[in-house]
Amino acid sequence: MKEFEEDVSTLKTKEKMKAIVYNKKNYPEKLVCCEIDKPVPNDNEVLIKVHAVSLNAADYRSMKMGLIPAGKIFGADIAGRVEKAGKNISLFKPGDEVMGDLASFGFGGLAEYVTAPEKALIIKPRPVSFDDAAALPIAAMTALQALRDKACIQKGQKVLIIGSSGGVGTFAVQLAKYYGAEVTGVCSSKNVQQTLSLGAHYVIDYTKEKFTKKETGMTSFWELMEIIR
Numbered sequence: 044m045k046e047f048e049e050d051v052s053t054l055k056t057k058e059k060m061k062a063i064v065y066n067k068k069n070y071p072e073k074l075v076c077c078e079i080d081k082p083v084p085n086d087n088e089v090l091i092k093v094h095a096v097s098l099n100a101a102d103y104r105s106m107k108m109g110l111i112p113a114g115k116i117f118g119a120d121i122a123g124r125v126e127k128a129g130k131n132i133s134l135f136k137p138g139d140e141v142m143g144d145l146a147s148f149g150f151g152g153l154a155e156y157v158t159a160p161e162k163a164l165i166i167k168p169r170p171v172s173f174d175d176a177a178a179l180p181i182a183a184m185t186a187l188q189a190l191r192d193k194a195c196i197q198k199g200q201k202v203l204i205i206g207s208s209g210g211v212g213t214f215a216v217q218l219a220k221y222y223g224a225e226v227t228g229v230c231s232s233k234n235v236q237q238t239l240s241l242g243a244h245y246v247i248d249y250t251k252e253k254f255t256k257k258e259t260g261m262t263s264f265w266e267l268m269e270i271i272r
């Protein structure tokens with residue numbers, strides 16, 4: 044009887060939330076909006092009220108490859124407000140506006156609430172909206188790491204951004220411009236104006252001009268760079 048009472052009280056107190064859950068078994072469309080238990084943060088996690096989530100390659104490629112998050116909820120890039128902080132959390136407190144990339148921490152952003160360790164998050168700058176913040180983490184960090192950390196971009200360099208109208212490329216064009224490079228984007232006709240509006244100095248429309256080694260018959264990256272000089 045005691046056990047039964049405990050079960051009933053748990054059911055009564057368990058808070059619910061809406062989430063978009065991967066459910067291949069029961070639904071052919073796979074993603075289903077339903078009501079599930081609101082997550083409870085452990086001592087090393089914060090509970091975030093999700094204000095915005097964005098989808099990118101990490102979500103759809105994981106789904107295509109059958110890499111389904113344990114909680115069956117996709118959504119890596121999020122922005123929101125901390126609702127609760129576990130007792131070992133030192134960087135964030137309830138009310139803080141945060142943004143982050145949950146791809147390495149179980150995803151879960153396609154829900155009203157998600158839990159995350161503090162290393163997945165940073166404080167969202169106040170002037171940046173939740174929507175804009177959620178669009179940044181994976182794609183913008185990829186562009187930043189490629190240009191600043193790997194390529195060590197320098198002012199005055201000539202930079203070719205292949206895929207300048209894509210998720211990563213749109214950030215790469217803006218960052219390369221910010222670092223003072225001369226930027227050439229590569230995209231299709233419909234996105235030429237967009238690439239220019241992001242700050243590119245030149246655009247190669249890959250549907251009209253050849254730019255790869257195969258198409259140009261060139262033998263090296265440096266020869267390839269010659270065609271944009």
Ligand SMILES: NC(=O)c1ccc[n+]([C@@H]2O[C@H](COP(=O)([O-])OP(=O)(O)OC[C@H]3O[C@@H](n4cnc5c(N)ncnc54)[C@H](OP(=O)(O)O)[C@@H]3O)[C@@H](O)[C@H]2O)c1
Pocket residue numbers: 099100101181182183185205206207208209210211212229230231232233234249
């Ligand atoms: N998104 C991320 O956060 C992320 C993170 C890590 C790594 N990556 C990797 O980065 C790469 C780009 O990802 P993304 O998300 O930015 O892709 P995306 O949003 O699909 O963009 C693809 C880009 O490539 C251009 N493109 C398509 N076909 C082309 C061709 N034949 N020649 C030249 N350009 C062509 C597209 O131009 P049009 O649209 O004008 O046709 C567009 O600018 C992928 O290899 C991805 O795996 C992405």
